[in-house]
Amino acid sequence: MNLERISSLRRKLSEKDLDGILVSRPENQYYVSGFDGEGFLVVTSERALLFTDFRYIEQAKKESPDFEVVELEAAVSPFKKCADELKSLGLRNLAFEGHYLTVKSYEELKSFLDGIEVIKTDGLIEELRTRKDEVELEMIRKSQEITDKAFEHILNYIRPGVTESDLALEIEYFIKKNGADGLAFHTIVASGPRSSLPHGRPTSRKIQPGDFITLDFGAKFNHYCSDMTRTVVLGKPNKDQLEIYRIVLEAQKRALEYIKSGVLGKDVDKVARDFIEEKGFGRNFGHGLGHGVGLEIHEAPRLSQKGENPLLPGMVVTVEPGIYIENFGGVRIEDLVIIVEDGCTNLTKSPKDLICL
Ligand SMILES: [Mn+2]
Known part of the structure; x- marks a missing residue:
């Protein structure tokens, strides 16, 4: 079921000329991955990543077998960790959910994603959910x-x-x-x-x-x-x-x-x-x-x-x-x-x- 949803999301991204998306809205995260703990996803044409911390690692692996689970560390910014994972993929841009990322997080994300354009989207997964x-x-x-x-x-x-x-x-x-x-x-x-x-x-x-x-x-x-x-x-x-x-x-x-x-x-x-x-x-x-x-x-x-x-x-x-x-x-x-x-x-x-x- 999640594979189907990941494919629909990928189709949607390519329609909009987006190379990937960071999903931070909890309902969208659950819809795409089946994971309902705290964290966020990054879906690109090649990879489906789930970022979460120690408290949810076991749960994430069980709930989201179609995702690579990446453990966040208290001492490292989650967006730094995310940027490190994305480095080798050659993305031109990364979308994020305008309604669900604070200005502070947005600025942090941007600062780590050197050379990748960060693009605001709205309602992309919500539309799939209708x-x-x-x-x-x-x-x-x-x-x-x-x-x-x-x-x-x-x-x-x-x-x-x-x-x-x-x-x-x-x-x-x-x-x-x-x-x-x-x-x-x-x-x-x-x-x-x-x-x-x-x-x-x-x-x-x-x-x-x-x-x-x-x-x-x-x-x-x-x-x-x-x-x-x-x-x-x-x-x-x-x-x-x-x-x-x-x-x-x-x-x-x-x-x-x-x-x-x-x-x-x-x-x-x-x-x-x-x-x-x-x-x-x-x-x-x-x-x-x-x-x-x-x-x-x-x-x-x-x-x-x-x-x-x-x-x-x-x-x-x-x-x-x-x-x-x-x-x-x-x-x-x-x-x-x-x-x-x-x-x-x-x-x-x-x-x-x-x-x-
Ligand atoms: Mn009502």
Whole structure:
């Protein structure tokens, strides 16, 4: 599997006339090598090197059999070590990840790579990561399965007097207890008027009858994230709550029906946004419709006004319209889907009709 990914990376480098790349973003390092300890990679047309220190040597050899493992020494700059290895290869240039190398590291790298041009790149491996293979899809499916189960579980805990933090903790405990390696991101629980905060962190606020409760959470299974949101109501919803909920649900339905291979991210966003705007809540939907999910919780492609690229089979994205009204509350409904040729496969199995507890 790693050999295939190394070859795709090499193809990409040669397309861009790059002789090699230093990979320092942890998710990219893991994607290309299978190594999830601390270190960095250098991939050229001839060599695949993994630099790490004593703590991870054994792990690196086991996780990355396709790489030559080079041990870093405390007394020598890692970039000096890297430059020494590259010397004999006659590279004209070496790419690095602009988003993932500090200015200090960049300057150090440059100072040791005499005669080799150091070139900033952005999103090169991230682009390879957008289309998931079967193994990756299986991890994401399992990850979302755990997340769906956690939603079913938490419904039994929502009652008057329980705090947002209690609910978040219970979700997180359940996720870890049910086979996840961890959480995909900080759990969001926002209740009552606080549900107008798209990313409301759980607080000690006690849930009360009549509250909207927005729950946004996800597991990480074998490095792969999942992501879902549901808004439920404690007791009987009022007319305004029902109206907003129905609009968000319909916006999501339209986007899910529209989505398929070949459509642009921004056009999917527009389908949901136009509907919400038409209903008079355009200003209350201030974020993008969705994002890619994989090794990272937010990755390419984007389903937003900036999403210029066509969606392709094997991409995994969220579809999550919302309406947020200050001093009133908000609703978001989020599913995780795989793009297929003529539509999408929805991985989120939790119900979407408004749940009244
Ligand atoms: Mn999301």
